[in-house]
Amino acid sequence: MKTIKELILFTVFAMIFCNNYVFGQTADEIMAKVDTRVVPKDTRTFMKMNLIDSKNTVRQKDLKTYKLSDEKTMMWFLSPADVKGSCFFKISHDDKDDDMWIYLPALGKVRRIASSATNGSFMGSDFTYEDMGDRKLKDYTYKLLKEEASSGKECWVIECMPNTGVSTDYSKIISWIWKDDYFALKEEFYDKKGKLKKIKTSELTKVKTYWIPQKILMDDLSAKHKTEMVFDKTEVDTGLDPKIFDQNNMTKIY
Amino acid sequence: MRKYLLIIVVIFLALDAFGQENTDSIVVQNSLTNEIPKSWELRGSLRGLAKVFSESPSEVDLLESRLKLELISTLGKKSAFRTLGYAVYQYPQNKIYFDLKEAYIDYYTKYVDFRIGQQTNAWGKADELNPTDIINPQNLNNITEEKSIRRIGLFQTKADIKFYDFVLTGIWKPVFEYMKIPALDSRWAFFTLPNVKELPAPVYPDSKLKNTEWAFKLSRTISSVDFSLSYFDGWDNIFTPVLTMDTVTHRPSLDKLVTHRTKMFGADFATSIASVGFWGEGAYFLTEDNKGSDPLIKNPYIQFIIGADYQFRNNYKVNIQYFQEVQTKINDDSEETIEENLSSKLGIGLPLKQALTCRFEKKFGSSEEYKFELMGIYDLKYNGILITPKFFWSPEDGFNIEIGYNLFDGDDKSFWSRFQHNDEIYLKCTYSF
Numbered sequence: 001m002k003t004i005k006e007l008i009l010f011t012v013f014a015m016i017f018c019n020n021y022v023f024g025q026t027a028d029e030i031m032a033k034v035d036t037r038v039v040p041k042d043t044r045t046f047m048k049m050n051l052i053d054s055k056n057t058v059r060q061k062d063l064k065t066y067k068l069s070d071e072k073t074m075m076w077f078l079s080p081a082d083v084k085g086s087c088f089f090k091i092s093h094d095d096k097d098d099d100m101w102i103y104l105p106a107l108g109k110v111r112r113i114a115s116s117a118t119n120g121s122f123m124g125s126d127f128t129y130e131d132m133g134d135r136k137l138k139d140y141t142y143k144l145l146k147e148e149a150s151s152g153k154e155c156w157v158i159e160c161m162p163n164t165g166v167s168t169d170y171s172k173i174i175s176w177i178w179k180d181d182y183f184a185l186k187e188e189f190y191d192k193k194g195k196l197k198k199i200k201t202s203e204l205t206k207v208k209t210y211w212i213p214q215k216i217l218m219d220d221l222s223a224k225h226k227t228e229m230v231f232d233k234t235e236v237d238t239g240l241d242p243k244i245f246d247q248n249n250m251t252k253i254y
Numbered sequence: 255m256r257k258y259l260l261i262i263v264v265i266f267l268a269l270d271a272f273g274q275e276n277t278d279s280i281v282v283q284n285s286l287t288n289e290i291p292k293s294w295e296l297r298g299s300l301r302g303l304a305k306v307f308s309e310s311p312s313e314v315d316l317l318e319s320r321l322k323l324e325l326i327s328t329l330g331k332k333s334a335f336r337t338l339g340y341a342v343y344q345y346p347q348n349k350i351y352f353d354l355k356e357a358y359i360d361y362y363t364k365y366v367d368f369r370i371g372q373q374t375n376a377w378g379k380a381d382e383l384n385p386t387d388i389i390n391p392q393n394l395n396n397i398t399e400e401k402s403i404r405r406i407g408l409f410q411t412k413a414d415i416k417f418y419d420f421v422l423t424g425i426w427k428p429v430f431e432y433m434k435i436p437a438l439d440s441r442w443a444f445f446t447l448p449n450v451k452e453l454p455a456p457v458y459p460d461s462k463l464k465n466t467e468w469a470f471k472l473s474r475t476i477s478s479v480d481f482s483l484s485y486f487d488g489w490d491n492i493f494t495p496v497l498t499m500d501t502v503t504h505r506p507s508l509d510k511l512v513t514h515r516t517k518m519f520g521a522d523f524a525t526s527i528a529s530v531g532f533w534g535e536g537a538y539f540l541t542e543d544n545k546g547s548d549p550l551i552k553n554p555y556i557q558f559i560i561g562a563d564y565q566f567r568n569n570y571k572v573n574i575q576y577f578q579e580v581q582t583k584i585n586d587d588s589e590e591t592i593e594e595n596l597s598s599k600l601g602i603g604l605p606l607k608q609a610l611t612c613r614f615e616k617k618f619g620s621s622e623e624y625k626f627e628l629m630g631i632y633d634l635k636y637n638g639i640l641i642t643p644k645f646f647w648s649p650e651d652g653f654n655i656e657i658g659y660n661l662f663d664g665d666d667k668s669f670w671s672r673f674q675h676n677d678e679i680y681l682k683c684t685y686s687f
Contacts, residue, residue: 053620059651080651081297081686097526099478106402108376112480112524114531116565124622167529169567225620247475248367248414248421252334252360 027142027158033182035137040210040236043067047075047231051125054224061123070134072245083123087250090133098133103250110247119169126198126220126227130169131189139166140173150176150186151203170197178204181211197222207236294327299686308659308677315441315678316396317345320403334360340403355407369412374405375425377471377484378535379522383577383602383611383631385537385557386484386520389425389469391491392603393434397442398642398660406431420474427467432456432513433491433603441676444605444669447495447508456493456511465489479525484537486518490600494550514542514551516600534560539600546583556580557601561611569622573613577606605669608635623648631670638664638671656682 025033044066051059062078070092077086085105092098100113118130140160147156155176162168171194176186181204189198198220205214216229299322305315321341328334338356343349358371378384382401392404409429415422436442438453447453459465467488474481493511500507520537536558543551561575579601614628625646632639644658659679664671 051621059621061651082299082648082652082654082684084297084686096478097529099475099526106400108374108402108405109378112379112526112531112533114529114563114565115526116529116531116563118529119567120565120569120571121617121622124617223620243416246416247480248416252362252367 025156027144027156030144030156030158030177030182031137031140031142031160034177034184035134037182038210039070040067040208040212041069042238042240043212043234043236044238044240045231045234046078047229049123049125050228050230052226052228059124061125066240066244068240068242068245072242074245074250077123088122089245089247089250091245092134094136094138100129101247101250110250115167118167126218126223126225127229128169131198131200131218135160135173139163139168145174148176150178151201153185154179155185183211191222195222205234207234210236212236293329294325296323296325297687298323299684301682301684303680303682305678305680307675308679309675314346315676319343329359332362334362336360338407353407355405357407365416367414367416369410371409372407373410373412374402374407375410375412376401376405377482377520377522379480379482379524379533380535380559380561381563381573381575381611381613383559383575383604383606383609385535385559385601386486386518386522387602388486388488388491388518388537388600389427391431391433394444394603395434395436395442397604398640406434419476420472423469423471423473425469427469427488428463430459430465430467430489430513431491432493435492442673444672449505450508454508454511456513459489459513479523481523482521484518484520484522486516486520486600488516489513490516490541490552492600492603494552496550516541518600529564531563532561534558537601553581553583555582555601559602569615569617571613571615573611573615575611577602577609577611579607606631606633606635609633633664633668633670636665636668636671638662638668640670640673652686654682654684654686656680656684658682 045064047063047065049061049063051061061080061083064076064078066074072092073088073090075088077083087103089101089103090098097115098118100115100117101110102113103110113129118133119128121127122129122132140162143159143161145157145159147154149155155178158175158177160173160175162170162172169191170189171192172190174188174190175184177183178185183202183204185202185204187200188196189200191197198218200216200218202213202217203215204211206212212231212234213229214231214234218227218229220226301318301320301322303316303318303320305317307313307315319342322338323341324336324338326334326336336356336358337354340353340355342351342353344351354372356371356373358369358373361368375389376384376387377389378387389410390405390408392401393399393406394404396404408427408431411426413424415424435444438446439451467486469484469486469488471482471484490513493513495511496509497506498509499505517540518537519540520535522533522535524531524533526532536556538554538556540554541552542548543553546553557577557579559575559577561573563571563573565571610632612628612630612632615625616627617625627644627646628641629644630639630641639662641661642658644656647655649655657680659677661677662670662673664674
């Protein structure tokens with residue numbers, strides 16, 4: 001009898017412990033794992049950026065993107081013809097504003113972009129430069145709201161409130177974090193008045209051992225305009241030379 | 255000079271040989287270009303431009319068709335080729351001409367990138383007014399034209415040497431060309447000369463190695479600050495008129511137009527502090543008259559510009575710059591006047607001494623297909639202004655329409671006041687393919 005009692009007690013403790021360990025993560029812990037999620041050492045992909053207005057008129061931009069971990073990104077515009085040859089280069093930092101440069105062939109030189117440009121639209125799309133970047137973990141306060149499925153995948157729903165002094169377009173962001181891979185499958189962006197402004201949804205595909213975006217849709221509800229990013233020919237861990245991520249190379253790739 | 259040339263060639267070859275030892279990254283880097291399905295590509299644009307004076311609408315300033323053709327080719331894993339030229343028709347001059355801006359070959363190694371041929375090199379971090387952007391002269395016949403079109407392509411050889419986190423750019427410019435400025439009888443003439451209706455052809459330096467031009471630039475980014483130091487040893491690209499005294503009339507007459515050797519020591523930086531973009535660019539021009547004793551040669555001078563930009567929410571963008579030129583070795587006002595009247599001068603290319611520039615931009619439309627821009631250059635010293643409001647519309651990808659107005663005004667001594675009867679409205683349509 002004593003043994004059965006001990007077994008029950010052990011089972012209860014074990015369940016409580018396991019629940020805390022596996023299911024009872026705090027929002028901070030979850031977001032820390034999102035931040036340290038294993039990503040490819042490098043990624044090469046072609047991207048179609050479809051800008052869709054309220055009348056379903058589509059404007060398409062084609063880009064080639066190179067990414068070094070989550071740290072450095074280079075994007076070359078392949079079309080339309082009037083922006084072809086333009087290049088965007090970003091270096092992300094954890095402890096300060098990201099460094100960003102743009103090369104426009106008509107200008108003939110590389111120009112640094114001020115951090116205030118993160119408020120602005122990325123090449124006329126519904127993504128701002130801020131949306132294109134990774135949010136810094138320390139800039140937000142997190143709260144686990146609930147657990148629910150998004151696109152059939154079990155997610156934690158986490159509210160991200162910007163800390164005082166953080167420069168952002170949004171009053172809060174609600175993220176659906178996929179439990180299996182700590183990836184934000186869906187995000188709702190609220191404007192400064194607390195009104196839902198944009199919804200971002202991502203479809204993932206597995207390349208080698210990584211889940212990476214295959215399609216990202218940003219729906220700007222206030223502008224009644226959408227931007228769809230479709231990724232094609234994605235390659236990961238190709239051994240890209242880090243030296244490619246250099247301002248000088250922005251002008252080289254035609 | 256030959257000794258220096260030999261040393262540079264040896265250094266390049268040594269670096270190149272060193273670069274061959276580990277070519278992995280080169281192959282990767284050039285695999286970028288290999289991804290393009292075609293090994294060559296032809297692209298370009300056709301631009302129609304109509305400019306009409308607003309004071310007399312029947313008078314056309316310029317009607318222009320400008321066909322831009324660009325041929326790009328990747329020859330192999332380490333080299334590329336590019337040509338960029340314009341076929342231009344202009345009215346009322348009723349002339350057709352071809353302007354070859356670029357025709358060069360690139361050769362990449364691990365540590366050095368070489369470029370040889372007709373090319374343009376834009377230097378400086380400032381917007382539009384760049385004291386250090388003196389590698390290529392400009393065609394100032396249309397001063398409101400885009401700078402990339404104003405720049406005159408010249409044969410040059412360039413090497414970008416990468417070491418640690420620095421890039422050392424070296425340019426050798428064997429071909430010298432003057433800035434092109436409007437004719438003296440034109441409505442756009444920059445200056446007048448007494449008793450001179452037409453300028454003679456300027457005198458060019460002899461084609462000797464010692465007369466060629468050199469430039470170096472050392473660039474690096476440290477802690478979110480891009481900076482560079484630059485040096486140029488070459489010729490003033492705006493001529494100096496040489497006057498002689500007519501022995502009969504005892505009046506000065508224009509003898510010839512010449513250029514003088516000048517050295518430039520420059521520096522620039524760009525950074526972002528508290529979300530505001532900041533930049534600065536300055537240069538010291540050491541002329542042949544480094545003692546300030548020759549009244550026909552400009553004294554050494556300094557040009558600098560500082561600027562900032564900020565993008566507000568809802569796509570409002572503001573860009574402000576302050577420019578100044580400081581003449582050195584000036585003893586009195588009369589000497590200053592003499593110096594100012596000497597046209598020979600490198601740097602920004604416009605005869606401004608102290609100026610404030612401002613650019614305001616607002617993009618709108620669901621896909622940002624509309625843009626309004628207001629640009630102004632205010633001559634602080636002589637109280638003159640150029641204001642250009644512009645409106646852009648992109649009805650579809652690759653097709654852009656621009657309508658704008660160039661307004662000139664100012665006091666008599668101001669450069670802009672020369673054109674106060676040249677206010678004009680323009681329409682520009684560009685189709686890119």
